[in-house]
Amino acid sequence: MSDIPHHDPYGLLAVETQAMLAAIQERQTETLAELAQTSARMTELLRRLAPLPGLPPRPTLLxxxxxxxxxxxxxxxxxxxxxxxxxxxxxxxxxxxxxxxxxxxxxxxxxxxxxxxxxxxxxxxxxxxxxxxxxxxxxxxxxxxxxxx
Structure with a gap:
């Protein structure tokens, strides 16, 4: 920010915008990591609930x-x-x-x-x-x- 003269409002706005975008991207990266962990946990739970190999599927009740x-x-x-x-x-x-x-x-x-x-x-x-x-x-x-x- 010291490279931009104080009298250049567009330059200051550009630097502030870049800082906000960097913060947003960092938060998105954290959110995607949390989502990946949640997805992995859900996949493991679904594997546990899946029918065991070799067992016939549950019959439809008449x-x-x-x-x-x-x-x-x-x-x-x-x-x-x-x-x-x-x-x-x-x-x-x-x-x-x-x-x-x-x-x-x-x-x-x-x-x-x-x-x-x-x-x-x-x-x-x-x-x-x-x-x-x-x-x-x-x-x-x-x-x-x-x-x-």
Missing amino acids: PATMRVLDRWRREHRLDDAACTVASYVLPRLLEQGALIAPPELIARRTGLTVEATETALRSLVRAGCLEPVAERGETTAYRMGEPHD
């Missing part, structure tokens, strides 16, 4: 399954974990009449922990949605516990 699931939610006030397990077991129950799957498998397919899956299965039995019909080792077989659509 209208009959949705009707039963909606009724169970409404009538039994099921928590999120119980609804998640129900949305996995219902299509199989409606199609095959029974479900024989260890809690570990249901947990892997739903993304819940084994403990949360076991608790959800007990909740569904207590609510009358599922009925245990047989045990094979550590695995319980279930059928529908109430009339359905």
Whole structure:
């Protein structure tokens, strides 16, 4: 700024403008670095949520399954974990009449922990949605516990 004579208002304006632009560019660089960090964190979170390789995609729930699931939610006030397990077991129950799957498998397919899956299965039995019909080792077989659509 000392190179510009004080009586040259355009020169002074140019120097001030350059200083402001440099400050703006510095802030933009900081913002882009923050954005890159946020993007990297989001990418990592999405990778964790992505389906595991080798597992089939979650099935689309058919209208009959949705009707039963909606009724169970409404009538039994099921928590999120119980609804998640129900949305996995219902299509199989409606199609095959029974479900024989260890809690570990249901947990892997739903993304819940084994403990949360076991608790959800007990909740569904207590609510009358599922009925245990047989045990094979550590695995319980279930059928529908109430009339359905």
